Amino acid sequence: xxxxxxxxxxxxxxxxxxxxxxxxxxxxxxxxxxxxxxxxxxxxxxxxxxxxxxxxxxxxxxxxxxxxxxxxxxxxxxxxxxxxxxxxxxxxxxxxxxxxxxxxxxxxxxxxxxxxxxxxxxxxxxxxxxxxxxxxxxxxxxxxxxxxxxxxxxxxxxxxxxxxxxxxxxxxxxxxxxxxxxxxxxxxxxxxxxxxxxxxxxxxxxxxxxxxxxxxxxxxxxxxxxxxxxxxxxxxxxxxxxxxxxxxxxxxxxxxxxxxxxxxxxxxxxxxxxxxxxxxxxxxxxxxxxxxxxxxxxxxxxxxxxxxxxxxxxxxxxxxxxxxxxxxxxxxxxxxxxxxxxxxxxxxxxxxxxxxxxxxxxxxxxxxxxxxxxxxxxxxxxxxxxxxxxxxxx
Amino acid sequence: xxxxxxxxxxxxxxxxxxxxxxxxxxxxxxxxxxxxxxxxxxxxxxxxxxxxxxxxxxxxxxxxxxxxxxxxxxxxxxxxxxxxxxxxxxxxxxxxxxxxxxxxxxxxxxxxxxxxxxxxxxxxxxxxxxxxxxxxxxxxxxxxxxxxxxxxxxxxxxxxxxxxxxxxxxxxxxxxxxxxxxxxxxxxxxxxxxxxxxxxxxxxxxxxxxxxxxxxxxxxxxxxxxxxxxxxxxxxxxxxxxxxxxxxxxxxxxxxxxxxxxxxxxxxxxxxxxxxxxxxxxxxxxxxxxxxxxxxxxxxxxxxxxxxxxxxxxxxxxxxxxxxxxxxxxxxxxxxxxxxxxxxxxxxxxxxxxxxxxxxxxxxxxxxxxxxxxxxxxxxxxxxxxxxxxxxxx
Numbered sequence: 126x127x128x129x130x131x132x133x134x135x136x137x138x139x140x141x142x143x144x145x146x147x148x149x150x151x152x153x154x155x156x157x158x159x160x161x162x163x164x165x166x167x168x169x170x171x172x173x174x175x176x177x178x179x180x181x182x183x184x185x186x187x188x189x190x191x192x193x194x195x196x197x198x199x200x201x202x203x204x205x206x207x208x209x210x211x212x213x214x215x216x217x218x219x220x221x222x223x224x225x226x227x228x229x230x231x232x233x234x235x236x237x238x239x240x241x242x243x244x245x246x247x248x249x250x251x252x253x254x255x256x257x258x259x260x261x262x263x264x265x266x267x268x269x270x271x272x273x274x275x276x277x278x279x280x281x282x283x284x285x286x287x288x289x290x291x292x293x294x295x296x297x298x299x300x301x302x303x304x305x306x307x308x309x310x311x312x313x314x315x316x317x318x319x320x321x322x323x324x325x326x327x328x329x330x331x332x333x334x335x336x337x338x339x340x341x342x343x344x345x346x347x348x349x350x351x352x353x354x355x356x357x358x359x360x361x362x363x364x365x366x367x368x369x370x371x372x373x374x375x376x377x378x379x380x381x382x383x384x385x386x387x388x389x390x391x392x393x394x395x396x397x398x399x400x401x402x403x404x405x406x407x408x409x410x411x412x413x414x415x416x417x418x419x420x421x422x423x424x425x426x427x428x429x430x431x432x433x434x435x436x437x438x439x440x441x442x443x444x445x446x447x448x449x450x451x452x453x454x455x456x457x458x459x460x461x462x463x464x465x466x467x468x469x470x471x472x473x474x475x476x477x478x479x480x481x482x483x484x485x486x487x488x489x490x491x492x493x494x495x496x497x498x499x500x501x502x503x504x505x506x507x508x509x510x511x512x513x514x515x516x517x518x519x
Numbered sequence: 520x521x522x523x524x525x526x527x528x529x530x531x532x533x534x535x536x537x538x539x540x541x542x543x544x545x546x547x548x549x550x551x552x553x554x555x556x557x558x559x560x561x562x563x564x565x566x567x568x569x570x571x572x573x574x575x576x577x578x579x580x581x582x583x584x585x586x587x588x589x590x591x592x593x594x595x596x597x598x599x600x601x602x603x604x605x606x607x608x609x610x611x612x613x614x615x616x617x618x619x620x621x622x623x624x625x626x627x628x629x630x631x632x633x634x635x636x637x638x639x640x641x642x643x644x645x646x647x648x649x650x651x652x653x654x655x656x657x658x659x660x661x662x663x664x665x666x667x668x669x670x671x672x673x674x675x676x677x678x679x680x681x682x683x684x685x686x687x688x689x690x691x692x693x694x695x696x697x698x699x700x701x702x703x704x705x706x707x708x709x710x711x712x713x714x715x716x717x718x719x720x721x722x723x724x725x726x727x728x729x730x731x732x733x734x735x736x737x738x739x740x741x742x743x744x745x746x747x748x749x750x751x752x753x754x755x756x757x758x759x760x761x762x763x764x765x766x767x768x769x770x771x772x773x774x775x776x777x778x779x780x781x782x783x784x785x786x787x788x789x790x791x792x793x794x795x796x797x798x799x800x801x802x803x804x805x806x807x808x809x810x811x812x813x814x815x816x817x818x819x820x821x822x823x824x825x826x827x828x829x830x831x832x833x834x835x836x837x838x839x840x841x842x843x844x845x846x847x848x849x850x851x852x853x854x855x856x857x858x859x860x861x862x863x864x865x866x867x868x869x870x871x872x873x874x875x876x877x878x879x880x881x882x883x884x885x886x887x888x889x890x891x892x893x894x895x896x897x898x899x900x901x902x903x904x905x906x907x908x909x910x911x912x913x
Contacts (some may be wrong), residue, residue, distance in 0.1 A: 147580050154573045155589065159596065161566045165559055166597055166611060170604035172555045179548045186541050195549065202553065203560055210564035216621050217560060220614055226911040227610050346823040350903070356910050360821060385820055395818050398811070399826050405872075407829075410800055412883060413864045415890040417857075419792050422894070426779055427754060427789050429740040434905070435797060435832055438825075440898030443888035447881055455875045463811075464872045470807045471865045478799075478858045481849045487841055489806060494837035496809040500816070504834030507909070509744070511828070514908045515901070516750045517620040 169224075173231075180232045184239060190232040190381065196225050230353045233381035239267060241375045245290040246270040250304060255349040255446065256321055257295040263354075263380060279307075286311040291373060293343075294320035294328070298452045302331035309335025317370050319343050323400060323453055325362040325389035333364050340364030341373060342389060344396075345382075348445065355381035362389040393459075400453050401460040402467060404442060408454065411439045430512045563618075567625075574626045578633060584626040584775065590619055624747045627775035633661060635769045639684040640664040644698060649743040649840065650715055651689035657748075657774060673701075680705040685767055687737075688714035688722070692846045696725035703729025711764050713737050717794060717847055719756040719783035727758050734758030735767060736783060738790075739776075742839065749775035756783040787853075794847050795854040796861060801836045802848065808833070824906045 183190065203221050204214035247264045251257040252273025264271045274285050286292070292312060296304050301322045309332070312318060318336040321343055322328045329342040342362035351357060359382045361374055374384050387395075414421070421440075425433055442450065455461060477485045494501060577584065597615050598608035641658045645651040646667025658665045668679050680686070686706060690698050695716045703726075706712060712730040715737055716722045723736040736756035745751060753776045755768055768778050781789075808815070815834075819827055836844065849855060871879045888895060 144580075147576060147582070150576055151573065151582075154569055154576070157569050158566060158573075159593070161562050161569065162593070162597060162615075163600060165562050165566075166600045166604065166606065168555050168559050168562075169611065169614075170601075170606050172552060172559075173606060175548055175551050175555065179545065179552075182541065182544055182548070186538075188541070188545075199553070199556070203556060206557060206560045207564075210560065212560065212564050212567060213621075216617075217563065220563075220617055221556075222911045223610075223614055223617070226907075227607075346821070346826075350899075358821065358823065387821065392821070395814075395821050398808070398813050399818055399822050402807075403826065403829060405868075406800070406804055408884065408887070409865050409868055411887045411891065412868075413796075413861050414792070415887050416864055417792070417860070420789075421891070424789050424793055427740070427752065427781065427786070428793050429752065431832070431835075432740075432793050432797065434828075434902070435801075437898040437902045438829055438832070440891050440895045441825075441902045443884070443891045444895035444899040447884045447888070451877050451880045451884065455872070455877055455880060458875075461872050461875055465869065466811070467807050468865055468869050468872070470810055471803050471862055474799075474803055474806070475859065475862050478849070478855050478862070481852075481855055483845050483849055486845045486849060490802065490837070490841045490844065493802070493805045493809050494841070497805065497815070497834050497837045501834045501838035504831035505744075505838040508828070508831045508835045511905050511908060513620075514905060517616045 172224075173228075176228045176231065180235045183232070184235060187239075190229060199225065226355070229381070230355050233353060233355050239379060240269055241379055242290065242372045243268065244270075245372075246272065246288060248272045248274055248285055248289045248292045250274045250292060250294045250308060251296040254295055256345075259349040259351075260293065260295060260321070264376075267376065267380075274308075282308070282311045286313065286316075289313060289316050291317045291319065294318075294322070294332075296320075296322075297448065298322050298324055298328075298456050301328040305331040305335045307335075312336050312338065314338050315369070317341065317373055318364075319370070319373060321345060323396060324456055325360070325387075325392045327457075329362055329364050329389045339366035339369035341367070341370040343373075343377075344392065353381065357382050358385055359383070360385050360387055360392055362387055362392055393457075397460050397463050401456065402463060404450055405454050405464050405467070407439050407442045408450070411443055414439070430515045431508065434508075434512065434515060566618075567622075570622045570625065574629045577626065578629065581633075583772075584623060593619065620749070623775070624749045627747060627749050633773060634663055635773055636684065636766045637662065638664075639766075640666065640682060642666045642668055642679055642683045642686045644668045644686060644688045644702060645690040648689055650739075653743040653745075654687060654689060654715070658770075661770065661774075668702075676702070676705045680707065680710075683707060683710050685711045685713065688712075688716070688726075690714075690716075691842065692716050692718055692722075692850050695722040699725040699729045701729075706730050706732065708732050709763070711735065711767055712758075713764070713767060715739060717790060718850055719754070719781075719786045721851075723756055723758050723783045733760035733763035735761070735764040737767075737771075738786065747775065751776050752779055753777070754779050754781055754786055756781055756786055787851075791854050791857050795850065796857055798836060798844055799848050799858050799861070801833050802844070805833045805837055824909045825902070828902075828906065828909060 182188075200218055200221055203217050207214040207217040247269045249257050249261050249264075249271065252261050253275045257273070261271050261273060272285050272289070274282065278285060286308075289312070292308060294301055294304055294308070301320055305318070305320070305328065309318070315338050317339045318332050319341050320328045320332060323344055325342045325344060329340065332340045332342065341364050344360040344362075346358040346360065347354075354377065359377050361384050363370070363386065377384060421436070425436065454464070476482070477489075576582075594612055594615055597611050601608040601611040641663045643651050643655050643658075643665065646655050647669045651667065655665050655667060666679050666683070668676065672679060680702075683706070686702060688695055688698055688702070695714055699712070699714070699722065703712070709732050711733045712726050713735050714722045714726060717738055719736045719738060723734065726734045726736065735758050738754040738756075740752040740754065748771065753771050755778050757764070757780065771778060815830070819830070848858070870876070871883075
């Protein structure tokens with residue numbers, strides 16, 4: 126593998142004295158680029174200040190941060206200007222999506238300090254857990270009085286529940302129902318009872334049974350490492366008296382989150398797939414990589430960005446909270462039945478693999494591709510965009 | 520689920536006449552932002568022109584496009600300026616990674632028209648396939664004389680091979696060996712013989728047996744939809760006379776690609792995992808989604824960006840060439856044995872799933888997490904970055 130006999134490129138065409146001149150000419154051009162860049166960054170700083178004034182104004186007058194029409198108008202103006210200036214409009218749009226999101230996140234984080242229910246008190250049950258602490262911080266920063274009730278605080282439950290406007294259960298899935306039942310009798314009748322569990326039907330039933338007041342089940346589709354709620358999804362499953370629960374949803378919206386309302390049963394059906402199946406499949410894949418002793422870092426040197434992305438998805442799972450994923454994956458008998466079906470379905474491939482049956486593979490592949498339909502092309506577009514981002518950055 | 524009883528926000532604090540004033544003040548600030556943006560985009564256009572002059576200079580003097588030290592210097596200057604101007608340096612770095620890559624891609628696409636071996640002739644065997652056409656275009660644009668040999672052109676093989684400097688086999692994996700054997704006797708003795716197959720050991724053996732001249736096996740780790748070779752990886756497995764093959768590798772480098780040199784056997788071991796196992800796992804997952812009739816679009820409404828990303832990876836597979844993936848997955852008996860092991864390993868989870876054995880899950884999860892080690896944290900960082908990009912864009 127001797128490949129060091131490569132000739133320095135261009136030695137024939139470029140005698141040494143010219144090389145120094147070329148370097149000087151390049152240096153001049155680089156200085157010119159640096160000057161342009163310095164002006165651009167200066168303008169970004171100025172832009173940020175103007176955005177700060179927009180935020181102050183919106184905050185004073187309770188106007189929403191997210192203004193899709195304004196964002197599209199801004200992008201469209203820059204695209205037109207790009208086309209007229211011989212710049213690729215997609216490139217400029219790409220930059221402006223980053224700039225706009227940044228400005229939205231800054232606005233949202235400033236708005237976060239605004240409470241939609243000034244003076245209200247929030248009790249986080251399980252406030253010492255990672256999600257519990259996350260939401261304690263959110264509510265505190267928004268100006269709510271926040272209390273925490275943990276395992277050892279039950280003797281004090283009546284004092285902790287006194288006068289609260291909202292109780293949120295942020296506890297492991299398998300304890301949510303029992304804790305709802307235990308907490309219910311101590312709640313003020315008009316307090317909203319809510320939870321953060323990744324299942325909704327059983328916890329919602331337990332909450333409405335334990336508390337006669339307003340109830341709404343929530344499932345935030347993000348973890349405690351999320352730096353901003355901007356455009357993050359929170360599923361809301363109505364329990365009782367939605368009007369009385371609305372301010373809680375409004376608070377999440379003011380933090381930038383998107384509320385998706387769903388029936389608890391539909392939510393659970395979808396989460397069986399979105400969470401349990403997907404995480405289990407990832408777990409099983411990671412388990413096999415370990416069994417085979419795959420050399421991860423060498424495999425990355427050899428690999429397309431898409432493999433890096435996919436392996437990253439597997440690695441990501443194992444950087445997270447074991448207990449949480451254990452609960453999510455094995456949460457309910459229905460989930461476990463789904464995972465059994467998945468294992469059974471995996472076995473149906475065995476004969477095809479053993480025989481190297483290409484006709485059958487071909488046939489199955491086409492059927493699945495047809496079923497995915499236009500989603501495949503969308504997936505191709507989005508993942509290609511991200512692959513390019515990965516190449517840019519790493 | 521009546522939630523339409525929400526009050527318009529801020530109606531109490533903001534009487535109508537003030538609202539119009541607020542809107543006018545916002546409009547002024549938006550105009551100010553637009554003016555800043557117009558200047559920024561104007562500067563980007565100017566920057567592009569200066570970069571164009573850098574490219575012309577580099578091209579004239581055969582200097583490489585990619586200059587990592589200059590890129591890092593540029594980023595570091597902008598980060599310092601950001602910190603001094605109250606801008607988040609990560610945000611500005613993010614923008615500049617996009618700008619720099621853009622400039623690199625433009626430079627590479629301009630350099631692409633430069634041949635490292637002026638006057639050479641390239642024969643693409645399988646030049647009507649998707650990858651074949653892709654490389655025909657690359658070599659043509661770089662100024663090579665390019666010929667194509669397809670199934671029906673064999674009667675004409677001697678004329679097509681006459682005087683060529685490089686023959687590249689771009690044919691299905693399972694036909695590479697036979698086609699190498701058939702082509703070999705017709706090649707000029709000093710022509711380089713190469714292939715593009717995703718396996719390397721068997722094709723390389725067949726090529727060195729069929730041709731007594733220089734041989735190098737290539738595996739481009741990207742598909743024909745890749746818009747630029749910038750930072751894309753090409754694995755090179757040396758066959759015979761690396762010095763005589765070097766110009767072929769140099770040509771890929773001049774297009775922006777990164778050459779990773781590897782022994783054919785090591786390459787194949789890694790690709791069993793990187794390609795066969797991974798694609799098979801994705802195939803089996805997609806197959807199960809179809810079996811269960813999962814409503815993809817509704818599930819996306821409910822989902823975190825990471826699920827969208829993961830589902831996108833599955834959908835992406837099925838947007839691609841069935842025959843190619845069939846070949847990749849079932850390519851060799853060794854691959855099929857690996858996939859059998861994977862199915863067997865999947866079955867080892869069955870008891871744990873049936874019993875809902877959380878202790879065992881916990882134990883397995885920890886062992887795998889330990890094995891992934893620091894890679895998990897890196898994966899977490901990279902995927903979090905991409906999730907933010909996904910939120911920005913879609």
